């Protein structure tokens with residue numbers, strides 16, 4: 001199909017029929033105003049799929065595997081599928097599961113044309129309702145729109161531009177490593193190396209040589225000279241995660257490096273000049289570590305030229321839908337699974353969950369959910385929310401979620417105009433603004449959607 005043909009097709013209601021043709025069906029549909037494309041399961045020609053919003057899928061026992069592969073393609077996820085089944089195929093469990101997972105409706109063969117036209121009309125309407133997923137695909141893979149998160153990103157870009165040492169503070173899984181990469185990418189060092197080292201995971205007796213390198217024969221087993229991370233980073237950025245776990249001896253060497261810009265390889269005596277920017281991170285309170293004498297105060301002050309805190313996920317819950325959509329897309333692509341949505345119950349639960357493992361926990365739960373999901377949506381159980389300890393007061397949660405949804409819908413319908421939106425849901429503007437703040441909703445986002 002040529003480009004011109006495709007754009008002509010786009011103007012009509014476009015349907016794709018996949019599988020063995022059924023006599024007279026395409027003609028009947030065309031007479032009713034549909035533009036029909038007929039193809040086979042194994043032909044994944046891009047343009048036709050993009051034009052069609054409704055698909056007829058002839059599923060037989062023999063083609064069920066092939067059909068499943070087709071429906072799992074990201075490029076067909078915008079199509080509302082209607083399954084065409086022989087009466088006996090309805091009894092086949094694999095066919096039933098496929099229809100249940102992916103199809104809008106089904107019809108048995110021989111197909112009653114009028115009934116099919118009615119279903120196809122509904123499917124077309126449903127396809128038109130599909131909300132385009134917001135894809136403000138994030139700088140350096142960083143997703144979020146909550147004001148606290150945006151403020152944090154702005155801080156990162158400011159320090160990124162200045163060649164200073166940075167100390168990041170945040171709970172586990174909040175995105176400290178991602179933040180360090182972001183700083184590197186915003187800096188003049190962006191084209192030079194970026195290395196990441198977790199100080200907590202290095203064997204204490206090897207920290208010195210891992211970071212600063214060693215000369216041949218420096219210790220038993222040091223058969224040759226070794227360049228450490230700092231030297232290897234020359235010109236670039238070194239991310240030191242869990243800096244609070246750095247052993248005392250390495251802390252002294254690090255202090256010298258930050259003061260003088262030089263290192264001495266283990267077993268060596270020469271001061272080597274190295275130009276590496278340090279971005280360190282900690283999830284513990286280093287001031288407390290100083291009190292407990294496990295961390296040097298002078299090193300702390302050298303590190304915290306600029307200190308930036310990353311807000312935990314529970315303080316930016318309005319980002320959950322966006323982050324979830326990001327991870328759903330990521331793992332659906334990675335494992336070739338269909339992009340599923342969160343069930344209302346799952347989203348309500350997630351809004352009330354404290355997220356001790358922050359964004360990493362969310363990412364893992366979504367990944368698990370996509371793999372375990374049996375239905376069309378991700379349920380709390382799919383994502384491993386099971387124990388009663390994890391189930392918050394559902395009524396309160398659902399009420400909150402309903403409130404939030406109606407705020408978002410009214411903003412969306414009114415193009416982000418708060419006065420009109422407040423009027424629509426029957427609250428004063430003051431109340432409307434208070435509710436926006438409570439749910440962390442920014443009207444800006446809805447203005448952007450319209451443009």
Ligand SMILES: Nc1ncnc2c1ncn2[C@@H]1O[C@H](COP(=O)(O)OP(=O)(O)OP(=O)(O)O)[C@@H](O)[C@H]1O
Pocket residue numbers: 141142143144170171172173174175176177178179241283323326359360363
């Ligand atoms: N805002 C975000 N947008 C997209 N992905 C994110 C975001 N924040 C974190 N992640 C993802 O969450 C996971 C954990 O992030 P990261 O490793 O940077 O956290 P961390 O704070 O360094 O964790 P730890 O303290 O345990 O080392 C990564 O897969 C990262 O890509």
